[in-house]
Amino acid sequence: MAGLLTRSRIGRGAAHRVTVVLVRRALLLAVLLAVVFAAVELLPGDAATATSERGETAADVSERRRLLGLDRPLLVRFWEWMAGLPTGDLGVSARGVPVTEVLGGPFPNTLLLGGLALAVTTAASLALGCWASLRPGGGVDRLVGGSATAVLALPEFVVAVALLLVLSSWTGWFPAVTITGPDGGVADWTMLVLPVLALSIPQIGWNTRIVRAALADEPTAPHVETAVLDGLPRHRVLLHHMLPGAVPAIAIGLATSTGMLFGGAVVVETVFNYPGIGGVLTGAVTDRDAPLVAGVVALTGAVVTGVLLVADLLRIRFTGGRA
Amino acid sequence: MSDRVRVALRTAPALLLVTVAVAGPWLAPHPIDAPVTAPYGTPGGDALLGGDQLGRDVLSRVLCGGRDLIVTSLLIAVLVTGIAALLGAVGAVRPAVGRVVERAADVLMLLPAVLGILLITLSWPDGGRPAIVGVAVVFGVPYAVRFVAGAAAPVAASGYVEAATAGGERLGHLVVREVLPNLRATLLALFGLRFVAAVYLVATTGFLQVGPQPPAADWALMIRENTAGILLNPWAVLAPSLAIGLLAISVNLAAEALVPRTGPRAVVPQ
Numbered sequence: 403m404a405g406l407l408t409r410s411r412i413g414r415g416a417a418h419r420v421t422v423v424l425v426r427r428a429l430l431l432a433v434l435l436a437v438v439f440a441a442v443e444l445l446p447g448d449a450a451t452a453t454s455e456r457g458e459t460a461a462d463v464s465e466r467r468r469l470l471g472l473d474r475p476l477l478v479r480f481w482e483w484m485a486g487l488p489t490g491d492l493g494v495s496a497r498g499v500p501v502t503e504v505l506g507g508p509f510p511n512t513l514l515l516g517g518l519a520l521a522v523t524t525a526a527s528l529a530l531g532c533w534a535s536l537r538p539g540g541g542v543d544r545l546v547g548g549s550a551t552a553v554l555a556l557p558e559f560v561v562a563v564a565l566l567l568v569l570s571s572w573t574g575w576f577p578a579v580t581i582t583g584p585d586g587g588v589a590d591w592t593m594l595v596l597p598v599l600a601l602s603i604p605q606i607g608w609n610t611r612i613v614r615a616a617l618a619d620e621p622t623a624p625h626v627e628t629a630v631l632d633g634l635p636r637h638r639v640l641l642h643h644m645l646p647g648a649v650p651a652i653a654i655g656l657a658t659s660t661g662m663l664f665g666g667a668v669v670v671e672t673v674f675n676y677p678g679i680g681g682v683l684t685g686a687v688t689d690r691d692a693p694l695v696a697g698v699v700a701l702t703g704a705v706v707t708g709v710l711l712v713a714d715l716l717r718i719r720f721t722g723g724r725a
Numbered sequence: 726m727s728d729r730v731r732v733a734l735r736t737a738p739a740l741l742l743v744t745v746a747v748a749g750p751w752l753a754p755h756p757i758d759a760p761v762t763a764p765y766g767t768p769g770g771d772a773l774l775g776g777d778q779l780g781r782d783v784l785s786r787v788l789c790g791g792r793d794l795i796v797t798s799l800l801i802a803v804l805v806t807g808i809a810a811l812l813g814a815v816g817a818v819r820p821a822v823g824r825v826v827e828r829a830a831d832v833l834m835l836l837p838a839v840l841g842i843l844l845i846t847l848s849w850p851d852g853g854r855p856a857i858v859g860v861a862v863v864f865g866v867p868y869a870v871r872f873v874a875g876a877a878a879p880v881a882a883s884g885y886v887e888a889a890t891a892g893g894e895r896l897g898h899l900v901v902r903e904v905l906p907n908l909r910a911t912l913l914a915l916f917g918l919r920f921v922a923a924v925y926l927v928a929t930t931g932f933l934q935v936g937p938q939p940p941a942a943d944w945a946l947m948i949r950e951n952t953a954g955i956l957l958n959p960w961a962v963l964a965p966s967l968a969i970g971l972l973a974i975s976v977n978l979a980a981e982a983l984v985p986r987t988g989p990r991a992v993v994p995q
Contacts, residue, residue, distance in 0.1 A: 559945070
């Protein structure tokens with residue numbers, strides 16, 4: 403990112419804009435975390451009652467409430483949770499284990515899955531969107547547009563089951579179940595193929611349309627018209643004159659997909675038994691472990707904020723601090 | 726006229742599928758909770774699509790398993806469209822309201838809706854379907870308001886709304902009588918798009934087992950329950966997957982056909 407910025411001719415205006423963008427993104431994340439904490443607190447039931455077992459007396463529950471620190475004032479706990487977040491302390495789960503400890507192994511696995519899916523989505527949607535834009539209204543354009551519209555609304559688990567049936571059960575090309583290696587990671591790369599595909603396909607649908615629409619706005623720009631009149635080849639105009647102008651819109655689309663990828667990862671991991679946060683969250687559902695889910699939400703929010711920040715910086719880079 | 730035929734043709738599959746799913750429980754040949762064949766029994770005889778993990782009739786469960794999904798999704802789509810229409814129209818006349826909604830959308834963008842639903846259903850275990858509807862509405866409204874605001878801005882800037890404002894008409898009158906009637910096409914398209922999003926979200930909660938609970942028949946839950954026996958009776962997974970897939974695709978195509986061709990703009994009377 404730094405290289406990208408130093409290469410650009412950023413003046414004082416752009417530097418100022420970078421600061422504004424950083425502060426704004428940090429503030430938005432803080433607001434989200436406050437809302438998440440409030441939602442967990444204000445709704446009926448807490449971690450102490452959620453983990454109670456049959457036959458426990460009210461005294462047992464209030465004792466555990468004291469152990470988990472839930473008997474202290476709301477604002478004190480809110481301050482402690484928020485103050486701990488920047489230092490990487492995500493609080494304590496309903497079972498009394500630090501949330502960071504529970505998520506330490508699974509979260510990097512989910513980041514790997516989501517990161518690969520984002521890379522595949524970016525590459526495929528750029529390629530398909532550009533291909534469709536070469537001849538607007540042509541056969542390729544209609545085929546790509548139609549397929550993109552068809553897949554973008556599919557829930558990930560439906561895609562996952564279809565892939566499972568075709569590429570695993572019937573052909574036996576890829577394993578149906580992910581096996582965890584001794585280091586807690588994925589044992590073999592072939593086990594990543596189906597989960598990454600299941601996650602990417604709906605997002606490729608979305609982003610192909612965004613790329614196509616962003617490129618459709620470009621031909622009227624004066625520098626593009628000049629390039630066309632100069633008789634430059636079609637693909638050269640597309641890549642060198644149209645694409646740079648479309649980058650901000652494409653980047654914000656992909657950044658929005660990051661959140662969707664996290665949500666989808668929870669589902670896809672469940673289908674393929676992938677060792678990520680999906681499994682942890684499924685356990686949290688059974689345990690009614692809200693602090694754990696809040697921790698996952700905080701981490702996800704931080705990652706999505708990071709990606710949105712990159713999109714913001716790309717916009718500044720490609721608009722040179724204007725607009 | 727040809728434009729109308731095009732829209733009718735593209736919305737027909739979605740309407741047909743929704744009708745079949747809502748009428749499904751009356752068409753089911755067997756009860757959804759009694760075994761009629763062996764667990765994961767292959768199709769044949771009494772069970773056209775075979776049996777599920779408990780030997781219950783897959784066909785009957787598929788026919789019964791879509792109504793709640795569709796009714797819940799329709800409710801979400803109606804609520805989101807209605808709230809977004811009001812907020813978007815108010816925002817076009819009163820920009821301060823629009824800015825508040827924009828910030829809310831920026832914050833919610835950081836939280837995947839699926840995680841949001843898990844968070845709320847965990848914090849509020851007895852919330853049930855109202856909790857899911859509530860979260861889906863909260864997550865849907867900010868994006869929907871952007872969609873409406875984009876279409877409402879040119880209407881609000883048009884002469885007759887400015888004239889009405891200058892004439893001292895109150896906010897309620899401006900929104901309901903002057904702005905909203907010109908956004909009919911936009912709102913219809915928005916309703917379709919929000920229905921697609923709601924189907925995605927409600928189905929996903931069903932799959933994650935925070936929605937309908939066994940022994941209820943639900944397409945998403947059926948997929949979850951029967952994946953283990955996918956080789957024994959693929960139809961137990963394939964049939965509900967096809968149902969959800971076709972619903973998502975057909976409703977999406979219908980919504981796309983409803984979007985005004987020039988993009989989400991107002992239909993200004995000729």
